[in-house]
Amino acid sequence: MKVEIETVNWNKDKGQMSSLLNELPKWRLEKSLSFHFDIDKYLCVKSFFLLKKMLLQEYQLKDIPQFSYGENCKPYFKEYPNIHFNISHCKTGIACVVNNTPVGIDIEQLHFDKVVAENILSQKELQIVQNSEFPEKEFIKYWTMKESYLKLLGIGIKDDMKNILDKCADEVEFKTYVDENSSFVTTVAFNKNKE
Numbered sequence: 001m002k003v004e005i006e007t008v009n010w011n012k013d014k015g016q017m018s019s020l021l022n023e024l025p026k027w028r029l030e031k032s033l034s035f036h037f038d039i040d041k042y043l044c045v046k047s048f049f050l051l052k053k054m055l056l057q058e059y060q061l062k063d064i065p066q067f068s069y070g071e072n073c074k075p076y077f078k079e080y081p082n083i084h085f086n087i088s089h090c091k092t093g094i095a096c097v098v099n100n101t102p103v104g105i106d107i108e109q110l111h112f113d114k115v116v117a118e119n120i121l122s123q124k125e126l127q128i129v130q131n132s133e134f135p136e137k138e139f140i141k142y143w144t145m146k147e148s149y150l151k152l153l154g155i156g157i158k159d160d161m162k163n164i165l166d167k168c169a170d171e172v173e174f175k176t177y178v179d180e181n182s183s184f185v186t187t188v189a190f191n192k193n194k195e
Contacts, residue, residue: 001097001098001099001103001188001190002054002057002058002097002098002099003095003096003097003105003175003177003186003188004050004053004054004095004096004097005093005094005095005107005177005179005186006046006050006093006094006095007092007093007179007181007182008042008043008046008089008092008093008094009092010038010039010042010043010091013042013046014038014042017038017041017042017045020042020045020046020049021033021041021045023049024045024048025063025064025066027066027067028044028045028048028064031044032044032045032048039091043089043090043091043094044089046089046094047087047088047089047094047095047096048064048087050087050094050096051064051085051087051096051098052064054085054096054098055083055085055098058098059080059083059098061080061083065077065078065079065080070154071154072154072155072156073156074086074151074154075087082100083098083100084098084099084100084101084102084103085097085098085099085103086103086104086105086148086151086152087105088105088106088107088148088151088186089107090107090108090109090184091109092109092182092183092184093107093109093179093182093184093186094107095107095186097188099190101190101191102152102154102190102191103152103188103189103190104147104148104149104150104151104152104153104188104189104190105148105151105186105187105188105189106143106144106147106148106151106186106187107144107184107185107186108140108143108144108147108184108185109140109183109184110136110137110140110183110184110185111136111139111140112129112135112136112139112140113139117129117139119161119162120142120143120146120161120162121139121142121162122162122163122165122166125142125162125165129142137178137185140184140185141176141178141185141187142165144176144185144186144187145165145174145176145187145189146161146164146165147187148174148187148188148189149164149165149168149172149174149189150164151189152172152189152190152191170192171191171192172189172190172191172192173189173190173191173192174187174188174189175187175188175190176188
C-alpha cells in the first residue's frame, strides 16, 4: 500500500490553475470544472495529479485511465481491476492511496463541532474526545476513520455512524497520520491481512 499526503496552498498556486487545467484529459477537466468554487476545482486537479504520480511510481502507468464509478460513486479502473485507489482533499491538503486491494482514505482539517460529534460519535468516543487535551484532533481522528471506512466500502455517509467502528473492528485496520503544521488528519482504511 502506498499513501501520499501533500499540503496545498490555493492562494500561492491559483496562478497556475489554467496551465494545470490544460494538462487534464477531457473527462477529468469536465469533472474539475463542475465544481462551483475555484478552490474545489483546484483541489480536484491537484489530487488527480497526485494520483497520476503515484500510478506512475507504483504501476508504471503513464496515463490515468478514465474512472468508472461504483453504485455509490466510488471510482475505480475498469481496465485495471487489481489497482485500487482512493483520493480525498480538504482546503489545506490532498491525500491519495493506491493498493492491490480495496482502500479508503479521508483527510480533514482540524476542528471540533460539538453538535456533529454528538451525532456521529459513540458515547465512549465522545467521552474520549471531551476528555482529551486536544479535542479537535481526537474528533477528526474518529471522523476520518469513519469516513475512510465508508469510502473503503464504497458507500456514502450513513445515518448511524455512532457505532460503525465497533462493527468493523474485526475486519478493518486504520493508519492515521496527523500533520500538526498544516492542521489536518488523514486516515487510511484497509481490510486486515490484505495490505
